[in-house]
Amino acid sequence: MSRAPQTLFDKVWARHEVVPESEHAPAVLYIDLHLIHEVTSPQAFAVLRERGLPVRRRERTLATMDHSTPTQTAQVFGGAPIAIDSAARQVAALEKNCAEFGVELLALRHAQRGIVHVIGPELGLSQPGRTIVCGDSHTSTHGALGALAFGIGTTEVGHVLATQCLLQRKPRSLAINVEGTLGDGVTAKDLILAIIGQIGVDGGTGHVIEFRGATIRALAMEERMTVCNMSIEAGARAGLIAPDETTYAYLAGRPRAPAGEAWERALEAWRALPSEPGARFAREVQVDAAAIEPMITYGTNPGMVLPISGQVPERPGDQAFARALSYMGLHPGQPLKDQKVNVVFLGSCTNGRLSDLRAAARVLRGRRLAQGIKMLVVPGSQEVKRAAESEGLDQVFRAAGAEWRESGCSMCLGMNGDVVARGEYSVSTSNRNFEGRQGAGARTLLASPLTAAACAVTGRITDPRELL
């Protein structure tokens, strides 16, 4: 009897089972690539030290620093100390831990440093069929290349450092089938925001999402990363996309991608990965891409999202909803368009890649920021920064009046000195609009790079299609 058709996720999972799961114990799952950063690793290294354990596979481990690092050039390259003492200590701790345990570190001034989820694909380390983990929920980003990539806690970081394995129950599978053409001015960010709005912030809990369909196939590699990045905002364990010619073209020639004969062998293995016809998913959801407009959030989780032409909904009697609107300083029935904006943030693992900067520059070229707007442009990696500078994008941003920074997580999470002030409205290309995410009392509206740039120009919530 022939075996049942398998999904991409089934195949990647099965190929990494050191010990299959049973009624009594989870699977022992082998991890091909472990990315670590300064915030969620120190306590894991401490456990190794307490127990006298080495890092089992140093060559499968790569460290960088991104979350608590400054983005001001003076603090990165200019010799000025890192302004936040505790952040400086955390950065120093990662340097010490990597030196002591023999882990490769792309340190603060390294030319290949950047946000962990930007540099993995950029270096060619994030490859189809791999299992990839990091102590960071946006590890789902790497699923764009057909990897099974998910965020873990610090205790699990310790497990992977010590054993290169994790104990995991296999999640269920969820197919999100996207058909239809995205309109001009409608981006991958709008697509994933619309999907989260459709299935909810817990719509993917307990599941690994496979994004499928003609719309997904037509997305460029970096757009796929934006989609997979926010899988976690729908509660999903991971999000992935089958590898195809777009994937292979992206990976070819990357510094740490296979080359020569190894490339040919890898390609053969990768081509066998996509879900087979008839493969069964635990759940399926259909999404109509043609109906999607530029999207923007209005509340305090990414599921509280609207087409930019929409009005804040009314939900009488819903206290949590009222509380979210009160935090945001918005009221039911209010159109979002023309709402005043104070800050615009372009960057993050969601939208800090070269194509995102190009999109924003498309709007900002030859224009100025509105009076009183502060805009931070933070490339996702030093490589993105160099590439953007080589095509003059930094000049476009600077000429418009925006600040051009060194790479890092920056204003996405307000722990590195880049924060939004209490009560201010920030249109942000990042991934979370939680209360206080960008700084205590900050009010975040998530949107695409195009929308963020349009808002920066007008100082108000603006449909980017008006400026294209």
Add this chain to the structure above:
Amino acid sequence: MSETTQRRPFTHLTSRTVVLAQANIDTDQIIPARFLTTTTRAGLGAHLFADWRFEAGGAARAHFVLNRPESAGCQILVAGRNFGCGSSREHAPWALADYGFRAVVSTEIADIFRANSLKNGLLPVIVDEATSEWLLAHPGAEVALDVAARTLTLPDGRALSFPLEAFAQHCLLQGVDELGYLLARAGEIAAFEQRA
């Protein structure tokens, strides 16, 4: 297994509850990112729900539930649906446990938070809608949790079962951690690496 990672076994817990009825309480609320520039796991309870517990100037907000006298000593947190969503920061269960909580009860608990909690002796308890509604409406109710029986017992004596994966249950009851289990699989891991 070394003393430092052996946890005390978790068999039973009886406590009054604290209620945070809101749905989708994310880990940025449980502990804001600015408190994550630490290199230890100690003392994070001081920052638990920092922006809800304290005014910008640092004064306690008298009306926030954790600041009310009746919440003192409560070890069970009852919360709205999808508790612990968002960031994977293990600092969230560290902060809850350091503050004194030993269980979180909701109709749904986010995957990564759930996994992190189990590794820190913080019991994630999933209950049905009706039970959740009752608990949300009765803050301070005395509730009993039995890990071996996988039951939550309400003050009226009704015992409701909750899901708890067998291996996680074993780890809680015996106070063992998963790292010891994984290290004991070293032979199988090495064999896998040979095959791969």
